Amino acid sequence: MSNRVAKELADFLLQIEQRSQFHAGYPYNLSCDYSVIAKFFNFLLNNAGDPYIEPDFGLHSRMFEQEVLSFFAHLYKIPENQFWGYVTAGGTEGNLYGMFLAREIYPSGILYSSQDSHYSISKAAKLFCIKHNVVNSQINGEINYEHFEDLINKNSNYPAIINLNIGTTVKGAIDNLDKVLEILERNQVKDYYLHCDAALSGLILPFLDGAPQVHFQKPIDSIAISAKFIGSPLPCGVVLTKKKWVEKVETAIEYIGSTDTTILGSRNGHTPLILWYALQTRGYDGLAREAKTCIHNAQYLFQQLKIREYPCMLNNFSNTVVFQKPSQKLIKKWQLAIFENWAHIIVMQNIEREKIDTFINELLLHQRLVNNSEDFQLQPLVH
Structure with missing residues (x-):
């Protein structure tokens, strides 16, 4: 040098x-200190394809990715045989994935998100050509439930794709899942997809006494969590959803000996190792x-x-x-x-x-x- x-x-x-x-x-x-695993950065690790399918390509960290996903599945109360997920490049990719699944399930659905939602939600609406209604926010950054209900009522014949903020970007506000569910029931909306953007608070709320309960025991469909709170030298995160929804979008790819179920084709194999190490050492x-x-x-x-x-x-x-x-x-x-x-x-x-x-x-x-x-x-x- x-x-x-x-x-x-x-x-x-x-x-x-x-x-x-x-x-x-x-x-x-x-x-955070990841010097213990720094030696792995001298090697290529590519988790291309589905995290649960062993590919022909051998330089990957799928075993660590699967353990990371199991931790989050347990944290968000969804049985092992019912969930699917993967380690993403960050919160934005998790949000894109949730919106992508929602569009595939409800092609005529209308997206509802508040003014305080992360910019990746409106980006997803443009990318996936989803009609998007922006809901007013309260002064604290929380969604305005009256305006939300008014919009839902006017479009009750269409499926609803809803982004809930579990900690907004600017003010850290948490949209009330239970209130949103009451509004959907009151307006007799049967077809809906609930995505939770929990980029930061997704690794805070589950550990706080008396905090709002957001998990898969309630009718949410996907959740995006960033590794910001865990800490990582490389941007990354996790998206979780229901296995039955992923089956609607998967495609077999002979070239990689796996199925295409993610947004990106090739995926960083070092980030699952980083997250696994953090979870193992801090618990x-x-x-x-x-x-x-x-x-x-x-x-x-x-x-x-x-x-x-x-x-x-x-x-x-x-x-x-x-x-x-x-x-x-x-x-x-x-x-x-x-x-x-x-x-x-x-x-x-x-x-x-x-x-x-x-x-x-x-x-x-x-x-x-x-x-x-x-x-x-x-x-x-x-x-």
């Missing part, structure tokens, strides 16, 4: 290390502790902002704290996500209370400078 190449890599590593210290606006767990109890810690730290950040009368909002069972947009200097330093006059911090495992205290002090200092107010006093932070 030349000196130039070595220097460029060293400079980039330093930049990434520095930027990782002040990363707060996007939902990524930066507290159910470890993930539960992490989820509760993130929620408690989000509540701490919210309370510290409230004490100082800084405009803010936090949904129940969410780790996304929304607050008034600060100075551009802070937005840049802390890599905050902004939208209109608001910003948010998503409290992941690497956002500990010491880092929250640092952010609060910087926020208030910058606010003081912006306001140029002599009576604006920094208040001490108390744990």
Whole structure:
């Protein structure tokens, strides 16, 4: 390796290390260490085709993928003989897959999703030519149930394809599955497909006492979960659905000795290994502790902002704290996500209370400078 190449890599590593210290606006767990399995990155791993069919091609990680899927099937209460899924490239692919299945099952169906749904839902509607009705959102980011019922009532002769947000991108709001089911029953809609976009909260809600119950014991049809909360150096996620739906779309492919059941043909074989390692080393109890810690730290950040009368909002069972947009200097330093006059911090495992205290002090200092107010006093932070 030349000196130039070595220097460029060293400079980039330093930049990434520095930027990782002040990363707060996007939902990524930066507290993970996968050095133990780094040796596998010297090998090709391609999980092309169905995760449950052994192909002629031998360089794959299907055995690890199957164990990962079993963990999520147990977490979301669907029997082994009734579920199907695969490790995706991320939450967007999981959403695309749910919408694809829904379109195949109900070709004349109408898609309903809220204004706060992830942009991949409207993308799926365009890709798969699904008629799309956007439902108004409440101020907290949750779907507006009255508007949803009005749209359902006007189109009750058509099958309903419904995307439910289990933690919206911007505000962390959770759409109420039970209310949606009541509306469908009240309007006598028999043909419907329920997809749950649980990109971030899918690995938080199941571990929280009193949290809304979202699982396959209720009539949901698919769920997309990102690996953001687990943490991974490579974007990935999981999609789960009912085996009977996948049978409607599978196609035998002689070339790979498997069936084509996924969105992508070739699939990353390293990500199932990463997820398997994370689940094996942290387990159910470890993930539960992490989820509760993130929620408690989000509540701490919210309370510290409230004490100082800084405009803010936090949904129940969410780790996304929304607050008034600060100075551009802070937005840049802390890599905050902004939208209109608001910003948010998503409290992941690497956002500990010491880092929250640092952010609060910087926020208030910058606010003081912006306001140029002599009576604006920094208040001490108390744990």
